[in-house]
Amino acid sequence: MASAVPAELSGILDVYRQSESIILEVRKTQKNPILDKEVVQKGMIRFVKGKFYWETTDPEKNLVVYDGTTLWTVQYPPAEFKEMPLQVAKMKIKNKKNSPIILAEIFGIRPIQSIFSVKQKSKDGTLINYELKEKKSELGLKNLMLKVDVKTKRVASLEYLDEVENEVKLEFRSTQFNVKVKQSIFDYKPPKTAKVTEY
Numbered sequence: 001m002a003s004a005v006p007a008e009l010s011g012i013l014d015v016y017r018q019s020e021s022i023i024l025e026v027r028k029t030q031k032n033p034i035l036d037k038e039v040v041q042k043g044m045i046r047f048v049k050g051k052f053y054w055e056t057t058d059p060e061k062n063l064v065v066y067d068g069t070t071l072w073t074v075q076y077p078p079a080e081f082k083e084m085p086l087q088v089a090k091m092k093i094k095n096k097k098n099s100p101i102i103l104a105e106i107f108g109i110r111p112i113q114s115i116f117s118v119k120q121k122s123k124d125g126t127l128i129n130y131e132l133k134e135k136k137s138e139l140g141l142k143n144l145m146l147k148v149d150v151k152t153k154r155v156a157s158l159e160y161l162d163e164v165e166n167e168v169k170l171e172f173r174s175t176q177f178n179v180k181v182k183q184s185i186f187d188y189k190p191p192k193t194a195k196v197t198e199y
Helices: 007-018 101-106
Strands: 022-032 037-048 051-058 062-066 070-075 087-092 116-124 127-134 142-149 154-161 167-177 195-198
Touching: 007 127, 007 142, 007 154, 037 101, 051 101, 101 154
Parallel strands: 087 195
Antiparallel strands: 022 037, 022 167, 037 051, 051 062, 062 070, 070 087, 116 127, 127 142, 142 154, 154 167
């Protein structure tokens, strides 16, 4: 049976929620169990109060920008096809059933206990693994696992099954709080040469 969010977890996440900004070094692993295909991406995420700017640099350059209402996904052409236009997707978030939005919820403005309850937890040294369950089905994600390091008081990783059953793991390699982030980065405007698709 689901229980309330433990004070140790809500205390750690309160630090994220109350920070003016957060910069995370992230390693994303996405596995498609049906195709037996795994993709690993590395990059940086900049957060400011529920908004985020997620830039992937390895193995390819990609960008996801969320300003609180609109989600932009930008795919850059491979180096050998650099003359090709940017592929840009623009999505107005009317409901939250879109996997990138989980980051805005976990590190955003709302207290964690207003969104999730804890179904189960396990401990391995200083790492505690929490299985979170949504109180209301808002995100459309399954098997949501959040791992925190109680020694450093940081979120170590986030795992879930996305809307199409991909296994996604986000590992946070470093975390910086209250580093100045320009608000203008969230006001994304695609270049005129970009191919923009709206959903």
